[in-house]
Amino acid sequence: xxxxxxxxxxxxxxxxxxxxxxxxxxxxxxxxxxxxxxxxxxxxxxxxxxxxxxxxxxxxxxxxxxxxxxxxxxxxxxxxxxxxxxxxxxxxxxxxxxxxxxxxxxxxxxxxxxxxxxxxxxxxxxxxxxxxxxxxxxxxxxxxxxxxxxxxxxxxxxxxxxxxxxxxxxxxxxxxxxxxxxxxxxxxxxxxxxxxxxxxxxxxxxxxxxxxxxxxxxxxxxxxxxxxxxxxxxxxxxxxxxxxxxxxxxxxxxxxxxxxxxxxxxxxxxxxxxxxxxxxxxxxxxxxxxxxxxxxxxxxxxxxxxxxxxxxxxxxxxxxxxxxxxxxxxxxxxxxxxxxxxxxxxxxxxxxxxxxxxxxxxxxxxxxxxxxxxxxxxxxxxxxxxxxxxxxxxxxxxxxxxxxxxxxxxxxxxxxxxxxxxxxxxxxxxxxxxxxxxxxxxxxxxxxxxxxxxxxxxxxxxxxxxxxxxxxxxxxxxxxxxxxxxxxxxxxxxxxxxxxxxxxxxxxxxxxxxxxxxxxxxxxxxxxxxxxxxxxxxxxxxxxxxxxxxxxxxxxxxxxxxxxxxxxxxxxxxxxxxxxxxxxxxxxxxxxxxxxxxxxxxxxxxxxxxxxxxxxxxxxxxxxxxxxxxxxxxxxxxxxxxxxxxxxxxxxxxxxxxxxxxxxxxxxxxxxxxxxxxxxxxxxxxxxxxx
Numbered sequence: 001x002x003x004x005x006x007x008x009x010x011x012x013x014x015x016x017x018x019x020x021x022x023x024x025x026x027x028x029x030x031x032x033x034x035x036x037x038x039x040x041x042x043x044x045x046x047x048x049x050x051x052x053x054x055x056x057x058x059x060x061x062x063x064x065x066x067x068x069x070x071x072x073x074x075x076x077x078x079x080x081x082x083x084x085x086x087x088x089x090x091x092x093x094x095x096x097x098x099x100x101x102x103x104x105x106x107x108x109x110x111x112x113x114x115x116x117x118x119x120x121x122x123x124x125x126x127x128x129x130x131x132x133x134x135x136x137x138x139x140x141x142x143x144x145x146x147x148x149x150x151x152x153x154x155x156x157x158x159x160x161x162x163x164x165x166x167x168x169x170x171x172x173x174x175x176x177x178x179x180x181x182x183x184x185x186x187x188x189x190x191x192x193x194x195x196x197x198x199x200x201x202x203x204x205x206x207x208x209x210x211x212x213x214x215x216x217x218x219x220x221x222x223x224x225x226x227x228x229x230x231x232x233x234x235x236x237x238x239x240x241x242x243x244x245x246x247x248x249x250x251x252x253x254x255x256x257x258x259x260x261x262x263x264x265x266x267x268x269x270x271x272x273x274x275x276x277x278x279x280x281x282x283x284x285x286x287x288x289x290x291x292x293x294x295x296x297x298x299x300x301x302x303x304x305x306x307x308x309x310x311x312x313x314x315x316x317x318x319x320x321x322x323x324x325x326x327x328x329x330x331x332x333x334x335x336x337x338x339x340x341x342x343x344x345x346x347x348x349x350x351x352x353x354x355x356x357x358x359x360x361x362x363x364x365x366x367x368x369x370x371x372x373x374x375x376x377x378x379x380x381x382x383x384x385x386x387x388x389x390x391x392x393x394x395x396x397x398x399x400x401x402x403x404x405x406x407x408x409x410x411x412x413x414x415x416x417x418x419x420x421x422x423x424x425x426x427x428x429x430x431x432x433x434x435x436x437x438x439x440x441x442x443x444x445x446x447x448x449x450x451x452x453x454x455x456x457x458x459x460x461x462x463x464x465x466x467x468x469x470x471x472x473x474x475x476x477x478x479x480x481x482x483x484x485x486x487x488x489x490x491x492x493x494x495x496x497x498x499x500x501x502x503x504x505x506x507x508x509x510x511x512x513x514x515x516x517x518x519x520x521x522x523x524x525x526x527x528x529x530x531x532x533x534x535x536x537x538x539x540x541x542x543x544x545x546x547x548x549x550x551x552x553x554x555x556x557x558x559x560x561x562x563x564x565x566x567x568x569x570x571x572x573x574x575x576x577x578x579x580x581x582x583x584x585x586x587x588x589x590x591x592x593x594x595x596x597x598x599x600x601x602x603x604x605x606x607x608x609x610x611x612x613x614x615x616x617x618x619x620x621x622x623x624x625x626x627x628x629x630x631x632x633x634x635x636x637x638x639x640x641x642x643x644x645x646x647x648x649x650x651x652x653x654x655x656x657x658x659x660x661x662x663x664x665x666x667x668x669x670x671x672x673x674x675x676x677x678x679x680x681x682x683x684x685x686x687x688x689x690x691x
Contacts, residue, residue, distance in 0.1 A: 036084040037091070040149045043077030047142065048163045051170050051206060051480045052196055058561035059568060059595070060127050062198025067130035067479045068554050074138045074145075075546040075554075081145045082542045086535040091148050098493040099147060101438045105431040106140050109133060109388055112424040116387015120629040124587040125389045127561055129411070130479055132389050134553075139486045146490025147497065153457060156491060157220040160213045161275070163487075167210030168278045170195050171285035174203060178288060191349040192290040202478050204291025205471045207282040208298045209464055209484050214279035216460025219453040221272055290349040292357065297471030299329060301463040309459055314451040362406075367474065370410035373399040374422040385425035394422050396634045396669030407673050409635075412476040416469075419476060439465060439492040446495045461491055553585075560584035564592045572607070573599045575615050582622070590636065593626050597639040601646045616647055616654065634668035634675065637661045641678045645685050652689055658682060 047070055055065025085092045093099050113122030113133050125132030150156055174195030177186045186193075192200035286294055306322040306329075313319050339345035339355035346352065359365060377386065377394035386394040392411040401407065413419035420429040443462040450458055465488050477485065560581040567577035578596040582589040600615055607615070619640070626636060644658035662682050665675045 033084070033088045033091075036080055036088070037149050039080045040077055040084060040145055041155070043073055043080065044142070044145060044149070045159065045162050046073050047077075047483060048159070048166055050483060051166060054196055054198075055558075055561070057565060058127075058558065059565045059591075060130075060561075062196065063130050063479060064127055064558070064561045067135060068558050070479060070483065071135070071138050072550055072554050074142050075549050077145060078141050079539065079543045079546050081141075081149070083535075083539045085148065086538060093144055093148055093493070094497060096147065096493045096496045098435070098438045098442055098489060098496055099144065101431070101435040102140060102143060102489055102493075105428070105435050106136055108384075108427050108431045109136055109424055112384040112428050113387050115384045116381075116423070117390050117393050117632045118387060118630040120587065120590075121389050121633075122387040126411075127564070127588055127591040129389070131477065131482070135479070135482065136388075139482055142483070143486040143490045143493065146487060147493035150490065150494055151498065153220060153454060156494070157217050157457070159487075160217055164210050164214045164217065164275065164278050164282070167207060167214075168281050170197070170203075171207055171210075171281045174285055175281075175288065190290075193285065193288045195285070197478075197480060200289040201291055201293070201475060202480065204286055204289040204294030205297065205468070205475065205481055206484070207286040207289065208294040208467055208471065210282040211279050211286065212298070212301055212460060212464045212467060214275055214282060216457050216464075217275055218272060219456035219460065221268060221275075222453050224268055287348075287350050290353050292350075292353050293471045293474035295350070295354065296474070297467040297469075299332070300470035301465075301467030302329060304466045305459055305463040308447075308462075309456075312447060313459070314455055315453070318456060366406045366408050366410070367414040369399070369406045370395060370408075371413055371415050371418045373397075373410075374413050374418055378422045378425070381425060383425045384427055385421065385423045388423050391419055391423050392635065393630075393632050393668070396672050396675075399669070400671040401673050401676055402671065409673065414475055416472040416476065435489070436465075436469060439489065442492045442496045445499065449499065458495070461488070464488065465492075553587075556585045557588065560588065560592065564595060568595060568599055572603055575600070575611075575618050579618065590626055590630055590633070593622060594636065594639055597643045601643055604646050604650065612647075612650060616651065619643060620657075632668055634665045634672070637665035637668065638672075638674045638678050641665060642681065645678070645681050648685055648689075655682075655685055655689055658685065 050066050050070045053065045053069045055061045055068075058064040110133055113119050116122050121132070123133045125135070150159055173186060174193035176182050177195070178188050178191075178193045186195055186198075188194070189200065194200045194203050197203045197206060286298070302325050306325040309322045310319055313322065335344075335351070336354045336357075339351040344351060345355045357364065359368075373395045374391060376398040380397075381394075389411075391413055392409070395410050395413075399406075399410075413422060417429060417432070420432045424432075443458065443465065446458045447455055447462070468485065468488060563577060563581035563584060567573050567581065570577065573596075575596070578592055578599075581592045582596075597619065600619075604612060604615070623640065627633070630636060638661075641658045641661035644654045644661065648655040648658060659682060662675075662678055665678060669675050
């Protein structure tokens, strides 16, 4: 018996030592996991600074630098994130219909691009927009990272707080430029501020989002204030009722703790004041942008919040404030009506623009005609559309300048659902709407499940989603706004996974099918990757891919845009400078070719015969490659025709080349403003040559 007890005792000691070592290993593993999580979160927070980026050395400085910066940070952060999800399974995406809908939408977008009129345009877009499938893929990765590493609402509050801080910075730069307080290099166009976003139309939705989410952050801070300043009465009584000569040390400790709590409370009050000021700065900047779509989106979000909270809210004070919000909306509507009939609109660009809303407004009629032409083009390709970023091709086919009187050129529909329908067909629009519906279901469930200030915070984010969707009925996505859309998707997916099932939808789907055994065991293989060399190999592969993308895509794209900028700003543009930009990144070469064709036209009369011949030969040689990338680009055809028309003044034989490209442009977009102008130029040229 004694030997048995000794054996048990030794065994117990070994087990104890084993347990301690296991706990130590788990602790180290947990610490490493926390480091990875913090690194991913830090990378995501860096992405929020995208709106501040301006690349003065490139063409389209308010767009190019932002896109390249965001993509680069996403790629670097993704390497750390892959290591995190392989080593720590609890951070892997699981059970999220929102993420599944996002993946399906991206997949259909890729398919639409492959089947569209120009995959090159779908993949890379243009330097002016920097969207396309490449950017969408980065947005998908961004949303996946957001959903998995930002889990608690406190973490989301920090993220939105950083975003609000950036928004204040952007707003102050715009306001400073408007009031001429300092030189910012960001002008004011017709009384509308644009700040670092370069366009008041982009600035409006950005400040709108920050205003709503800024108010939502207050809901997360309020409980901390209440817990700090509402100390238990019994404790106060115990401290005040203790005899003077007994428990003095305890008295001093408790009083010190109360003083520290008050100090923390005052700091939180200061934080609340800063958040309120930040929200007001953003709404002020929104007003100064004169962007009507953002105001309409804000009104829609406020209406949904107020009505929804009146019927489903749990805080009485906020329900009364919801009635005040409705009253303010009625007052705002009356103010707009008053602005249409009085001179009050002269005192505000926003009021003036709001009072002009109507079918006779040039902006409204232009958007309506752009949508109408796009919908007519949709009939030609109803399933998968014309391909992402190819709206200009579809629009040009059916737009009629003389019938509409609209003189603008629309490379986007200025209506997100219409653009999805035209460029990605019924499948693309269905997937996009399904994504929004999945997000709406998640928000509805969270609102039913939560109460108090937590529910109020979810209401604020849901209202932001409504506002974003409504303003996008009049505008289109940009690099800065796309980030905010993915933030909404990431938040919805995070909410869904917080209340979701432990097994992933992918694993369930595999187990419920008749897939081969090796395929059905993929989830179990994945769970063991963290303990094998496979995880290290996968991280290494992802790291190599990220480096290749940065070196072969981002940096080359950036250098190409710099070369194009140097060529454009030169007193006499040189063909070789444009060729340098084209060769550095062929994917976006047509954007630079368009600049080359337009910029060189104005100098064909002044350059030497040798330079003239070199320019004409270079333009002729690049035709085939350019039109292979975008075979139905009527705009390229029009630019080529214009170039040859101008060159034909010195070399009349080029008039036939101009006619060839013009005929193709007429075939692709017969009634656009640009093609009509080229037709008139060709008539004048041919009459002059006949004389």
